[in-house]
Amino acid sequence: MSEKQLNDIISSRYEKLNNIVKGGNDPYPYKFDRTGLIDEIISLNIGAKVSCAGRIMSMRKMGKAAFIHLQDLTGKIQVYLKDNLLKPNQYDSIARNLDLGDIVGVNGEIFETKTKELSIKASSLTFLAKNIRPLPNSKEKDGEKFDLFSNKELRYRNRHLDLITNKESMSIFISRSKMIKLIRNFLDNLNYLEVETPILQPVYGGALARPFETYHNTLDRKLYLRIATELYLKRLIIGGMDKVYEIGKDFRNEGVDRSHNPEFTMLEFYQSYSDVEEMSIITENLIKFLVEKLSLTKCAIDCSKPFNRIKYIEEIERITRIKFDENNHDKFMQYSKNNSIDVDPDVSFFKLIDKIFSDKIEKNLIAPTFVFDYPLGISPLAKVKKNSNGKLVERFELFVNGYELANSFSELNDPADQRERFLSQKSLDDIESNHLKDDEFIKCLEAGMPPTGGVGIGIDRLSMLLFNIDSIKDVILFPILRD
RNA sequence: GACCCUGUAGCUCAGUCGGUAGAGCAGCACCCUUUUAAGGUGAUGGUCGCAGGUUCGAUUCCUGCCGGGGUCACCA
Numbered sequence: 001m002s003e004k005q006l007n008d009i010i011s012s013r014y015e016k017l018n019n020i021v022k023g024g025n026d027p028y029p030y031k032f033d034r035t036g037l038i039d040e041i042i043s044l045n046i047g048a049k050v051s052c053a054g055r056i057m058s059m060r061k062m063g064k065a066a067f068i069h070l071q072d073l074t075g076k077i078q079v080y081l082k083d084n085l086l087k088p089n090q091y092d093s094i095a096r097n098l099d100l101g102d103i104v105g106v107n108g109e110i111f112e113t114k115t116k117e118l119s120i121k122a123s124s125l126t127f128l129a130k131n132i133r134p135l136p137n138s139k140e141k142d143g144e145k146f147d148l149f150s151n152k153e154l155r156y157r158n159r160h161l162d163l164i165t166n167k168e169s170m171s172i173f174i175s176r177s178k179m180i181k182l183i184r185n186f187l188d189n190l191n192y193l194e195v196e197t198p199i200l201q202p203v204y205g206g207a208l209a210r211p212f213e214t215y216h217n218t219l220d221r222k223l224y225l226r227i228a229t230e231l232y233l234k235r236l237i238i239g240g241m242d243k244v245y246e247i248g249k250d251f252r253n254e255g256v257d258r259s260h261n262p263e264f265t266m267l268e269f270y271q272s273y274s275d276v277e278e279m280s281i282i283t284e285n286l287i288k289f290l291v292e293k294l295s296l297t298k299c300a301i302d303c304s305k306p307f308n309r310i311k312y313i314e315e316i317e318r319i320t321r322i323k324f325d326e327n328n329h330d331k332f333m334q335y336s337k338n339n340s341i342d343v344d345p346d347v348s349f350f351k352l353i354d355k356i357f358s359d360k361i362e363k364n365l366i367a368p369t370f371v372f373d374y375p376l377g378i379s380p381l382a383k384v385k386k387n388s389n390g391k392l393v394e395r396f397e398l399f400v401n402g403y404e405l406a407n408s409f410s411e412l413n414d415p416a417d418q419r420e421r422f423l424s425q426k427s428l429d430d431i432e433s434n435h436l437k438d439d440e441f442i443k444c445l446e447a448g449m450p451p452t453g454g455v456g457i458g459i460d461r462l463s464m465l466l467f468n469i470d471s472i473k474d475v476i477l478f479p480i481l482r483d
Numbered sequence: 484g485a486c487c488c489u490g491u492a493g494c495u496c497a498g499u500c501g502g503u504a505g506a507g508c509a510g511c512a513c514c515c516u517u518u519u520a521a522g523g524u525g526a527u528g529g530u531c532g533c534a535g536g537u538u539c540g541a542u543u544c545c546u547g548c549c550g551g552g553g554u555c556a557c558c559a
Contacts, residue, residue: 006493008528009510058519065516082516100509114517136494137508139520146508146520149494153551165494208559254558255484342556354559378559397559407559471552482550 009134016097017130023093025127032105032128039074042118046110050120052077053105053128055164056098057138066095067119070104073170078119079106090125101131101164138165152473159477173477175294176463180247182293183459186286187269192243197232199225199249205438206230206381209252212262225251229268230381230454231441234411237270238449245269247459258471259403261479265459274453275410276382276394280309280370283398283406283455287368290466298468300401301368308369313392315371316353319360324353324375332356350377365399372396380421382409400465408455415445 021027035041035050044050054070054077064083069076083091098104105126113119136149148166149155155162155169163170184194202221204211206228214223229246236244250266271279284307291303313324322331326349333352336343341359343352353375365371373385374395382393394410412418419442463475473479 006510009493012511060518060521061515062518062521063515065518067518067521069519078519080517084516113519115519117519119517134493134509138494139508141520146495151494151551153490154494156551210558252558255556257555257557258553260558350559374559380559404559 006134010132013099013130013132013134016099017132019097020094020127020130023089023097025093027127027130029126029128032126034105037074038070038072038077041110041120042075042077044110046112046118048110049108050110051105051107052120053103053126055131056100056102056104059098059100061095064091066098068098068104070106071164078113078117079108080111080113080119080121081106081125082121085121085123087124094125094127099131099134101135102127103129103131136161136165153481156473156479156481169474172463172467172469172475175296175467176475179290179294179463179466180459182290183247183267183286186289187243187245190243190282192245192269192271193241195233195236195241195244195246196248197226197229197236197246199251201226203438203440204228205441207250207252210254212251212253227252228456229266230456231438233268233270233454234449234452235441235444237272237411237452238444238447243269243271256480258473259461259464261460261472261476263480264472264476267457267459268454270411270452270454272450272452275451276372276396276408276453279408279453279455280372280396280398283408283457284368284370286457287398287405287462290462294466296466300465300468302366303368305367307398308365308367310369310371311373312357312371313373313375315361316357320356348377350375354378362399362404363402366401368398368400368405370396370398379409380424381412381418383412383414384417403461403465404458405461405465406455406457408453411449411452411454413445413449413451415442418442418445 017027032051032053034052036052038052038054041050041052052070052072054072056068057071057076058069060067066081068079068081070079081091081095086095094104105128106120106122107124108120108122111119111121137146138149139146149161155166163173188194200214200216200223202223204224204227206226207230209227211227212225214225215221216223227250229248229250233244233246245267247265247267249263251263253262254260256262271282287301288303291299291301317324320332320335322328322335329349329352332349333343336352336356339360341355343355347355372395373388373392374382374397376384376391376393379393379395382395384390385392385394396406396408397404398406398408412421422438422442460472460475464470464472467475469475
């Protein structure tokens with residue numbers, strides 16, 4: 001295999017490392033003082049004394065001189081290494097033994113080359129770390145890239161290499177980090193308290209999904225990885241925390257595709273004495289705040305107008321021209337057939353409606369749109385809407401580009417009602433339902449929960465929309481892959 | 484879970500209508516004190532994802548498996 005050749009490269013690089021040591025240099029020094037990051041250094045005037053460090057991304061050796069480009073998080077800068085300008089022996093012992101991918105520090109002075117490229121004329125070169133295993137090629141000229149490291153599998157499996165070579169990839173994750181900071185800013189300014197609730201849970205709940213199971217040896221007990229933070233956050237509302245949020249991982253033991261990773265990041269926030277209407281305003285403000293502050297180039301969320309607001313049942317009736325009534329199950333079935341919507345023949349009424357909704361309506365919600373007033377049957381944690389004969393709940397989902405981005409309720413706080421909903425939900429469908437008998441949560445509700453509005457936003461989906469990325473794997477640093 | 488596409492050098496790719504493979508870059512040796520996809524000279528580098536089958540002969544055709552991408556299903 002190629003291993004032989006790769007091994008040749010590796011051993012040759014160990015040899016160079018050895019040469020560097022023989023020249024009296026520490027192969028892995030402990031510290032290097034920089035005067036700034038590269039973008040700061042580039043903004044300085046010619047003649048300024050600087051020191052900077054980074055990874056060697058290109059190198060042109062010419063006997064007793066060499067040009068290299070150093071890269072750090074903020075950019076690239078060219079460095080001119082010349083034998084008689086460096087400290088004695090640095091050129092022969094270090095520069096001659098450098099490879100692409102090595103990490104070095106330089107001290108020197110800002111100058112301009114013949115071709116007017118701002119560069120550092122190095123007066124000292126410090127070796128900092130060896131690239132033993134070669135990096136993918138990355139050459140560019142005038143912004144055009146050659147030999148891109150573009151193999152998705154290799155990029156996901158070697159994210160460090162992806163980040164080094166693909167600037168776009170790095171910038172997505174920088175933006176994601178900024179986005180999460182901004183979310184915290186936004187909620188903190190509204191006096192929200194950030195909290196952490198258990199990931200290992202004896203009973204899972206707050207969503208309908210298959211969980212991951214695990215086991216605690218000492219407690220001799222089965223535990224589940226949470227599928228949502230919802231129920232614990234509500235306990236904190238009951239406890240008087242007033243406004244709480246959590247940003248953290250949820251885990252769902254389901255399929256993997258372009259928009260699903262088994263572990264994903266959720267934001268949930270809950271506000272006492274509030275309801276779904278107010279939460280929709282906060283949500284809209286949050287999204288607009290993020291879009292404004294992130295100065296995005298490719299954002300897929302159109303924030304130029306107020307978000308649309310429509311009603312679930314009205315849309316279903318408008319599209320199908322069938323009255324929303326369980327007695328019309330057959331008519332809706334017929335509608336599905338006529339519109340080649342693929343459903344199980346013995347599907348439940350609510351699943352059928354939801355399928356129609358998702359196929360005929362959701363997919364066309366491109367501009368940000370709040371959908372309000374969901375049927376009770378698919379919303380076991382939401383409060384019943386007044387004057388709806390107990391058929392609707394106070395809930396919205398926010399759709400953008402056909403994606404569900406947020407989900408929100410006026411939280412059900414009547415423990416007796418909640419108990420009944422859990423029980424009827426259980427019989428509604430075949431899903432393993434042991435998680436639904438969350439008696440502890442009911443007991444908590446019995447302590448009294450104020451009226452409360454809650455919202456959940458998938459952080460990965462939000463990233464995809466904000467940065468206009470079409471695969472969840474490109475917004476998660478280490479997405480799940482097979483062995 | 485189903486279907487479609489895909490897997491050739493470290494990276495990006497070509498190619499063989501079945502006769503064990505090529506390029507650029509990277510790497511190696513030498514030359515080169517302002518280069519920038521640096522340049523020059525020379526020598527390298529591959530069990531063509533894995534396992535079977537058909538065949539005189541397979542990287543190429545067939546089957547299965549594994550990895551990746553995509554469509555769908557699943558997913559409140």
